[in-house]
Amino acid sequence: MATETTRDADTRVAIDVKAAQAAGRLDAARERYAELVERHQRRAARIAYHYLRDSADADEAVQDAFVKAYTHLGTFREELPFEVWFTRILINGCLDRIKAKRRRERWIARPTMDADGVERDPAEHLPALTPSPEAQLLHNERRRRLKEAMVQLPERQRLVFVLSHFEGRTSREVSAVTGLNESTVRVHLFRAVRRLRSLLAPGSEHEDTGDASGTGTTVVKGRVRHASC
């Protein structure tokens, strides 16, 4: 999570933006808010992408979250780190998108699948980082398998795993963002790791026929608790 200095800086900026909004100095408010956007944008984009597994969806979710945070900045409480408050908004937006996607997929045919029945995304067509074609193939295969395994995790496990493992947050920080107990966070993390190990184990690819649509197979049980917005 943000260091104390970053946290203080975020809070100061948020207070400034609120004051400028209240005074009707909207240009100044936006200018100040751009600092917050720049500071948290990359992390937000990564979380949204890990969570939604679709770059376009993730892009929209991040934009919506920043816009929503700006318009609801009046409800932001200074005792809570801006990052935590904003991440809650982002995750709730991602959850809404997943639910909406599921509703759509009940009625609309899935997008183009490849020969294996797996939905491809533009990220897999990006230029190679590794020189050798074999290495690139293996690398892409690892990413594909991880992506498929991730979408098979239940929502909570996926959220906790993304925040803990990919974003490097502690159990306490994840607890603050998600509203779950720290012990519950650890249980979700353990279950996520165990399930991923089982899904990514050699030879297990065709045993577990999960939903490859990027939406997971579990039901979204609820929004992140205690969200102010």
Add this chain to the structure above:
Amino acid sequence: MRLADAVLRRGHLSERALIDVWTTGIHPAHLDRCDQCARRALEMSRWLENVQATGREDAEAVVTNDVLVRQRDQVMSRLAQLDRPSKVISFPAASPVTRQPYAGRRVSPGWLAAAAAAGLMIGVVSMELSHMLPFGGTSAPPQVVTAPAASPYDDSDLLHNTYVNPSVGGLDALDDMTPRVVDIVLASR
């Protein structure tokens, strides 16, 4: 050490404990004594590191600097649109509401009934007159055979005459007006 590990695993660390080692960084003393658990912990941490690296690479490949710049521009332009005072389209100048007087007049139902009765009377009279007038064209005028004069109310005489002197002359005019099938067929050929 967890109680479950001590009792069920004879002191060896569970998978969960190994994950905790990686996530919390806390190093249990058992790892220094047990090569098997140390090997498992190493294998687990390598696996977790690989997954982390793969996941981060995957995200970084999508979240490029160009994407972020474009995204930031879009966010700021959306915020600018939000802050812009919304333009209210004024309605055309309201014209004074003038109640147009109803052009028609209300007709009382009594008059309607009288008009209907008058129309009926006119119809009956015109029908009677049309019987009196000669028919145009080549057809012969209808032969009207009247029954012997009798009291119009004497039903017994009327029936008697009908049976004794059967006559359908009164229907001849109607018969003349009715087209015949033969004529229609011939005309169509």
